[in-house]
Amino acid sequence: MKKKAKSQHIKFHGFHILYYAVLTLFAICVVLPFFWLVMTSLDHFDSYSLPFPPRLLPQEPSLFNYEMALKNVPILSYLLNTFILVILCVLLDVVVATLSGFCISKGRFPGRRFVLLFILSNMMVPFEIKLMPIYNIIKDIGLSNNFFGVILPGVMTNAMFIFFIKQFCDNLPSDLYEAGVIDGASKFRIYAQIFLPLMGPVVATLVVLDVVNVWNDLLWPMIVLTDVDLSTIQLGLVRYNT
Known part of the structure; x- marks a missing residue:
């Protein structure tokens, strides 16, 4: 044994x-x-x-290579532009995704399923197909060479984040929402004080994904930000190499 x-x-x-x-x-x-x-x-x-x-x-x-990079390339300016873009984009994405996902999951309004289907259908169309129409809109409203011209299309078409939040809220007990209603809380207060703190894990995941996505983005900033002083780190390195 x-x-x-x-x-x-x-x-x-x-x-x-x-x-x-x-x-x-x-x-x-x-x-x-x-x-x-x-x-x-x-x-x-x-x-x-x-x-x-x-x-x-x-x-x-x-450190010769780093000295030459700092001397010949305004890399600190590129990094600052990228950090500004990342912070603004992540903040807007989190606000829009959490509000939209919460409303679609717990809201009771006509056409709720159609709204979700319409948002998800956006994921089926590659961004390259929508690129020219979106650029024309951004140009017409005067947001070319502007950070918000880079941010807004991503925020308005980010169906994946909204879907993640919606699925997460679906798994939370409906008793939480009903308890807030019974206590006389407004819908926004229920969202902000009850559901948003519970969304911490999924929001943290979305923040990481969003930071990586915005940091590595090249195509859309290259089209919108033609001013060299507004270049992100990816765009600046490409322009320097060419």
Whole structure:
């Protein structure tokens, strides 16, 4: 009996070793490119071509590349523009998505299902197809070369976030809403004081997704922001490389 238990313990222990070995291998595969990227940026090169074979550690550690980047490219201005865009976009997305999702989930008004279907149908149309009509609208209302010209189309067409909030609110007990109504709270107060605090986990997820999406966005800012001083980090780097 003891031998059998010992054999099972060895097998279980061996499985754990293999499990963590595989996890470690995956972690190395994920971290290594970022490590190599940082180390390469700290190496001093006489030209822009990388050495072959590539080396993992810099032979001549230097901040020369960063000094040249700050000297030749207004990267701090690009970063500031990007941070402003990210903050404004995330705030508006959270407000619009939480309000819309809450109203569609807990509201009782005619055509509620049609409104949800109309919002979700927006996800079926690629942004590239809607690009020219949206740009013409932005241009006609005078929002070209303006951060709000970049932000508003994304906020108004962000069906995925609204759908996430709606599904989350559907899973919350209706007793919460009814208790607020019985206590005489307005619909906005029920939203702000009861449901919004409970939306913390899903809102945090949406914020992360939105930050990554806005930070990496290139096509729409390139069309709307023709003024170089308003360039985001992605747009500025593309313009510098070309």
